[in-house]
Amino acid sequence: MEYLGYFASILIGISLGLIGGGGSILTIPILVYLFKIDPENATSYSLFIVGVTALIGSYNHYLLGNLKLKSALYFAFPSVISLLFVRDIVLPNTPNHLFFIHNFDVTKNSLIMLIFAILMIFASISMIRKSNSDKNAQEISFFQLSFIGLMVGFVTGFLGAGGGFLIIPALIFFAGLEMKQAIGTSLFIIFINSIIGFGGDIINGVQLDYKLLLIISLIAILGMFIGTYLSKKIDGSKLKPAFGWFVLIMGIYIISKEFFYKL
Template sequence: MEVLGYFASLFIGISLGLIGGGGSILTVPILVYLFHVNPKLATTYSLFIVGLTAAFGAVRHYKMGNIEIKSASYFAIPSLMTLLVVRKVILLRIPETIAFGTSFSISRSMIIMVLFAVLMIMASYSMIRTQKAVVKEAKVEPIQLITIGAIVGIITGFLGAGGGFLIIPALLFFARMKMKQAVGTSLLIIGFNSLFGFLGDVLNGVAMDYTFLLSIAFIAGIGIFIGTFLSKKIDGAKLKPIFGWFVLIMGIYIIAKELTS
């Protein structure tokens, strides 16, 4: 299963490079089901892997002129604030097991994976549906960007997911970007949020296997170079529905697996 996990890690980067998101949706299930990492620790590992991979991709897109710093700042600052509150305050207060009376209890690991599966299903809808054309003459709407940025921070904090499925549509409709600019700016936001979130966990004393982390990040990094190269030849927007159906199936599978195990 580990061999399959390393192979699957390549697609974390390819997805981020091609469509500016989706990589984090794959990362936690890969870590949990193929590498048998505890779900809570997997969210921390995901922050590092996705953050480092997205940062590599952001550098590439910056050189290509595909990053809008001002719009990214509207997103990044509120999302980082909510992310740190979730990981340093809320997540640490969730017990390992939550009991409902004397006959029923649910583990924190199960809660994380079911919530992650719900997130995957929500993300799949965003990917599958057809995006409307963006009106370029309209102004950037910072309030909407700040609000969605705060929501993305909460998602990233709880589940270790970058939130690209929310960031891309927000940049298209509220920052009036072209698709390639939205992809590049999304990678910058994801990299910024995820790496700072990971740093927060390091400061909290979370024990980690850095050799394992760097090996997965290296493979995902190769994937993002492939994805960025392919983005010059392939319209990532056309591939999003296909990836969305895959994410939908995976989300349903995870819910079924967690509820029947």
């Protein structure tokens, strides 16, 4: 399963390189099911892996002129505040065993995976269906952009998710960015959120296998270069529905494994 996990790690970078998001949607299930890492610890691994990979991608987009720094900072600052609140206060004070539904013990780990699966399903629907999201907003709404950043910070903090599938539509609608600019700016925001969240985990004493973390990160970075190269050859908008179906299947699988299988 480990070798399959290493192979699957390439998809993390490819996804980020192609559509500027989706990396964390793949990272958590890969870490939990293929590398057998505890779901709460997997969120820490995910923050670093996705963050470092997004940094490489954002730099490539910066060279191409697709990184819009002002929009990124308006989004990132409130996002970081809510992220640190969740990582430093909410998660450490959440008990491991929450409640029972009949004979089913709802634990913190199972709740993390179930919420993540539900988020995956909603994200997949937004990727599958056609939208007019390529149309630019008439005016930049930095207040709305900051508010959405605050919400995405909760997602990033609780689930170790970069939130690219939420960030990109927000940048298109509220910052008036084109698709490629939204992807480049999204990667920079993901980098800021993820690395600060990971740094907070290290300060709080989270124990990680750094050798495994480095290997997966390097493989994901390789995937990022592949994804960036493919993005120049393939229309990313055509890949989004296909990726959406893949995410939908994974979300349904996680729900069935974490809930129905244990009933």
